[in-house]
Amino acid sequence: MDILQATKAVFFLGTPHRGSHVLEKLFAQTGLKLGKMMLHKQMPAQIKTALQPRTSESFICNSDFVKIKGSIAIVNFYEQVNLPGLGELVVDKDSAVFDSEKAENIPIARDHRRLVRFTGPEDDAYRTLLETLKRKIRVFLLETDPAKSTDTLTQMSRDCIASLAVPLAWRRGKRPIEPHRATLRWFWEREGKFLKWLTRGAGLFSIEGKPGSGKTVLMGDMVSKARQFSEMDVLVHHFFNKRGQIIEHSFQGFLQSVLEQILRQQPSLFEHMLQDWYTMQDPQQMTPNHWPEWLLKRALTRVIALGSTTLRFLMIFDALDECQSEIDIVEILSFLKVLLDGTLGKNVRIVFSCRYLPDTSNLNPAECLRMEHHNQSDIANLVHDVWSSSIPMDAPADEFQELKKAIIKKANGIFLWVRLALDRVTKAVRDGGTSDEIRETIDELPGELSGIFEMLLGHPAQKHREETHAMLSMALTAKKPLTIEEFRLVLNLCSDDAISSLADMNRSTKLVSNYQVMQRRIRSRCGGLLEVVPADRLDTAEEVGETARNESRQVVQFVHQSVKDFLSLRSQDKTTGLPSPEQFEKDGHARLTRACLQYLRMSETYRLLRSSPNTTHYDLSLLAVRKNLVSLVEHLCKTGELVHETRFEADIVSHMSLAVTRGSHEAIKILLAYGADPNAPGELALPIACKTGNLDILRMLLDAGARFENESLLSGSKLRNRILRPSHNAIAMAAYSGDAEVVRLVLKLDPDALANPWNQHLAVMQLLAGAVNFQAEEANLMTITAKLQSRTSTLMSLLTTGSIDFGSVFGAEQGSAVMTMLCAVMGFSKEALDMLFEMNIALTPRALTFLLAMVASGGPLSAMQQLVCLGGASMVVECSSHDADNLLHLAAVNEDPTMAGYMLELGIDLNAQNTDGESPLHVAASFGTRAQVELLLDRGADTSLLTLRGRTVFHLALLNPKLRPCKALLARLFATDASQHIADRDGVLPIHLAAAQGWLATVEWLIEIGADIFSRDNQGRTPLHTAAASMGIDSTAVVRFLVDKGLEVEDADEGGMTPLHHVLYSYDVLHKDAFDPEVSLANARYLLQRGANVNAKDLEGTTPLHLAAWRGNSAVVKLLLKSGADVEARNRADVKPIDHAKEDEIWELLELAARI
Structure with missing residues (x-):
């Protein structure tokens, strides 16, 4: 209990x-x-x-x-x-x-x-399925009518946007630093330079300034407020970030970010880059899911040039100086000029910030301003507020003013200088400093940022300097910002040579105890030049997952790009004790490399290989073994620690086997060069090479002296009385690969490989297993066809060279079944069937039935005709008379509609029902095409038959996307003149089904022929409930149509759920093959506009905000909060909406709303 x-x-x-x-x-x-x-x-x-x-x-x-x-x-x-x-x-x-x-x-x-x-976040099956779907969509678009074309273009646009998404590159723009109180007012003056340009000007506007002068804060404020002062159709922004990953400060990331934002705001512009999307999807020209830079430039140029004829664009780009190199800056500026040259003048405005314009840019902005010439009042406000709130000091007011003026004057327009200077002043005050001492502190402050940096780096005690240098060099050289956990571990691994396992590391007395201590240590050692920030400012949602709020996922970075520049470009200074920039960078790389190698040498590295290869849990050592095997093997060989290691289990017993499994030619060469023996006891590199079908590696091993006579791999007459595991058997593994060349090579070098029945049995069964696994993992039909032809050739090699006798190896009945299954996995080609018949194996009734069923459902018509010639038409009818699904049920979904016609010609019952009550027409209506359905109707199929769920063929056809536009065909499926009024056993009517699919034209048609718009199913749902839950492209149009027809937006079903609930949740009797955030947002927005109660509760006390938080739909959460949703509402289980939040953004939205 x-x-x-x-x-x-x-x-x-x-x-x-x-x-x-x-x-x-x-x-x-x-x-x-x-x-x-x-x-x-x-x-x-x-x-x-x-x-x-x-x-x-x-x-x-x-x-x-x-x-x-x-x-x-x-x-x-x-x-x-x-x-x-x-x-x-x-x-x-x-x-x-x-x-x-x-x-x-x-x-x-x-x-x-x-x-x-x-298999992990990059599941190959998922990617293959997605790419296949996109190819099908392109073909479908060319063949379909305009209504379908619009739907398809919308889906293609969404796929395009998803392929462009680079959240890392513009997250700083999405979450800009808020400007300090009462600052930047000068910028937004009505007659100020910027607003004049924004409202009446055109072209380029540049904002220049020294490092730390507030350019990024200004650009963030501009993103937030620009729409208040101008009517722009498209507002895009991109914030370069050199402290982040490469994509965050590259031209590639810039192009992707800008194009993605434009398409999100104006999806109709996708039509202008349709040809570029087709090019992107061509697998012969492009790497999947990778946009080349030239194609992005072409697409963006077209979209802006054609879009600006009717739309107004404002583009805001920050920190161009944080591009990868000055060449990139010049390239971006030249590209911006090209964009403007190809547009209609005033419809495109571009504002960008950088420290300075390169001399080679040859660009003359229409307007320009420098931050330090305008921000003196902003700095004064900042100094005044910080001084008043954070610096408790007893002194006359005029003396306060003098001290503040001294800081403001010395700041010279640099906010970062003010921040660091106030930290020093605050410390002096807290140490009991007098007014004179405070003034002396201010006077001692260098007037330039570089001087401040030198002063801060010169402060650590001598005993801490090595650690300070280590921290700064690691932050400088890391390719991506290190998490605080990584920072803590790397420092420990660099300082303790005795660590050989994770347990040793956790016991190490040199390991900083926790993240809070590590954070304090970073600040004290580095003088505030390094900071620890939340991971969501840098990581993608996929990288952070549900642990983003965990302190270990915070990252360490420089407080400003100018700190990184200082460390990289400064001249050597004895006052800081830092080595030269070149040596400093070398030290950073050396520390990171040493830590990684130390981590890889831990005992856990080997134990990781014992886990399932499908695990989704990765850490540094596992990734290193999988992604950097060559480096690992070379390091271990050079240190003399490894040539033939047998710590692994299962079939991977050595690094040689591991290298062969990974297909790493380089790692194999290194191992052989250092004396690895391919014939060592228990070594399975040779059969593994046979299994993978890699001829190059197989020949490499043979050239190195690998022999099939190896005791653990012996076959044929030498092992007539020994039972080998398939993975130890070279000929069985060669058969598994399905590569005829590999099979012939093994048989040539080991003529006795198939001398005994056991090896023959293994070879055939492994050929079958390899084919089944291959088809399960491969979704590309052309690839499958080519591979199956190869397997046919492989089987012929086994039969002819090895002289396999199926009758003696498998027995009559089993041999018949095995040969039938082999024909199935080889695609029922004519060669496969001819081979089957030439074997003179009498097919058992069961094997023949299996063969007929497979051919009927997915094989070619020629194969069925060939089988009928063998056994006669009566054989087909006999097979269909005692099976739950007859051959016509299976033929109804065959891509070739002539298969179903051929089955009818042979005399199969047209209206036979299976155990689910489905006739062949039910099956065709559910999954088939128009041609398949019409063929059965033309032959007299009964439309009045019901399935066990009480559904007619008309019900099922309404759920089949292939039949959506075929109103005439749908009408032919009527069981009676009142089919629109027939409910299934759940009380679901055709209009509920059509609404659930989001098909407006079908809903309108059903109402025209008398469907009851106010009908309810057994769960109390009206068509409005099912339409609100629909993820169909036209679902919002259906919702609008139904509301206009009189359905109430406040109407609740038997569970107390209103249509607004159903937008985010569905009972799924009808619907929810997917969840589309954009469609749900549109449905929710319309229902709220029509008066839906944002705080309506179902019988469990659940509100729409609970469901939106659970769904992780931030756009709907914002919409509901803006509409007055109660963030503190609790359901009957005492759960609030924030308790359902999984993503950080949702959690923060709800937490902020609860504070207000």
Whole structure:
């Protein structure tokens, strides 16, 4: 009971709540049989019984859980990809979704076997699927009608924006430093130089000034206020940051940032760069997800040139001097001039800041101002406020004024100088200094920033100077800002040679105890020139994750770019005790390198290799092994610590094996050069090279003396009585690779490799396993086809060179099944089927049924005709008469519609229903194309049949995007003249489905033919509820249409949820294949405009703000707060919206709102 009460949520990952219908399929029965025969494994009878569809066991289990569930939240993850070899979902959506009022249902584009096998944030399967989808969209755009074209362009625009996103490069602009009270008023004067230019001028406006004079603060203020003084259609900004990562101060990052912001504000401008997007998506020309600089320049030039004919642009760029080099500054300035030359004069205004304009820029801005000529009053306000609030000193008022004037005069327009000087004055006051001593302190302050820096760096005690130098050199040379945790560990690793493990490091007496102490230590040792700032000022959301608020994720950086410049460009000064800049940089690199190598030599480095390769948890040592293997191997070999190391487990028993697995030619060369033995006992480099199919590495090992006669790799007659693991068997691994050349090379060098039946068995089964794994991981059809042809050639090599006798190796029945599966993974090519028939193996009924089903669902028509010629049409009808899905069900989703026509010609029942009550027409309406549906209708398919959920083909067709524009076809699917009034068992009507898809034209059509706009389903939802929850492109238009027709924005469903709730949450009986923040924002904004209650509560006390915080949609959170949402609202579980916040930005928004 304690566990139940403490449970807040249950996550189901592909859980078969209603069993798996696959167990009723012949495919599954055949697979289980093959598993029992070939692998000697079978599913326990009790589990098999419980997983049968609609069994009493699953019903009782679900009912019992509902009784005790209470307020536990349910999250269901369900698969969307058929399992290779089955052509089916193992657990379909209906079974994977546990029905609950507030269940969240999330689709995963994986098959059941790989549903939770995540490879990390850069998942290759995800990327491949995305790129394939984009290619399909391009083709679809050319073939579709204008309505589809608009939707497709919108989606392409969003994909383009996502590919351009570089949050690192402009986060400083999004969160500028707030100007001090009562400053910058001179800048915003009505008749001031800037506002005159902004309202009546054009071209370029430059803001120059010394380092630390407040340029960045001014530019940030400009971003915040510019729209108040001018009507601009597009306002973009970019803040260069040389202290950050390379992308933050590169021309590439600048171009991406500007183009992204323009497209976000004016998506219609995407049409002007459509050709550039097509070029970007061409895999023959471009690296995936990488914009080349020349293409960005061309796209941005087109967008601004064509967009400025009707739109007004204001572009704000800060710190051009923080580009990578002066060449980059000149290139950016030249590019800005090109932009202006190609536009309509006054419609484009560009303001930028830098310390100075390079002499080579050849650029004459229309207006220019220097900060130090205007900011004296701002500095006076700052000194006055800081002095009054932070410097407790008893002295006459006039003396105060004199001291402040002295600071203001000496500041010479530099805010940074004031900040550092006031720190010194404050310290002197707190130390008990008199007025004369304070004046002396001020007089001693150097008048230039470089002098202040030298003074601060000269202050540490002699015993601390080495640590000060270490800290500054590390901050100077690190390629990206180090976190405070990294800073703490690196300092420790540089100072303690005795560390050999993480445990040693944690016990080290030289390790700074915690982050707070480390922060104080940095400030005291470096005189305030280094600061510790929150990670969200530098890191992306993906890098920070949910730990962004953790102190260990704060980063260490210079307080200003001028500090870094000083350390890099200064002349050597004995007063600071610092070495020359060149030596200083070398010291920094040496410290970081030493720390990394020390970390890599820890014992944990080796143990990391024992973990699953799919782990998503990485640290420095694992990344080094994976990304910098060559450097690691070379270091260990040079130090004599490693040539053949056997600390690893599983198949990777040495660094040689590791290098072969990673495909690192360089690492292998280094190991061989230092004497690594490819024939050492237990060495598996040779079979691993065979498995990867890397001929170059295989020949490299053979040239180095690797032999198949190695005792651990012996095959053929020498091991007739020894059972080898497949991974130790070279010919089995060569077969797994599917590379015919590798197989032929192994057989040439080891003629006895297939001399015994066991090796023959292994080779064939590994060929099959490799093909299945390859198809599961590869989404590119062209790549699959080419590889399958290679596997066909590989199999022929095994059969001819190795003389494999399937009958003796596998037995008649098992041999038949294996050959059938091999044909399936080879794409049912004519060569594969000819090979099958030439084997003279009598196909068992089960194997033949499996073969027919696979061909019907995804094979070519020629293959089916070839099989029919072998066994006759009666064989096809017989196969279809005793299976849950007949061959026509499977053919209904074959990309070739002629397959379904051929099945009908053979006499298969057109209206046969499977165990889910689905006819072939139901299947085609759900997943097929117009051609497939029309073919079945033309042949007389029955449109009145109902599935077990009570759905007609008309219901299912409304959910199929391929049939969206086909009103005439939808009308043909009517079961009766009143099909628009037929509800399924959940009370869902066609108008609910169309609204949930966000299809305005379909909703309008249904109403025209009499659909009831005020109808409710069994959960009390109207079409407005389902439309509000829709992520369809036109969903906001549907919401507007339904409200105009009389539906109430305050109407609540059975759970007390209003349409505004549904914008951010869905019961998912109908919807939520994805969540689109932009669509949800548009829906929420419209509902609020029409009077929706922003603080409405459902039966659990949940408000829309709770849901927006949970969703992580910052735009909707801001909208709700602006509309008066109660940030302190609590639901029945006593949870406030801020308790749902996962992202820092959401948490900060809600925390700030709670303070106000």
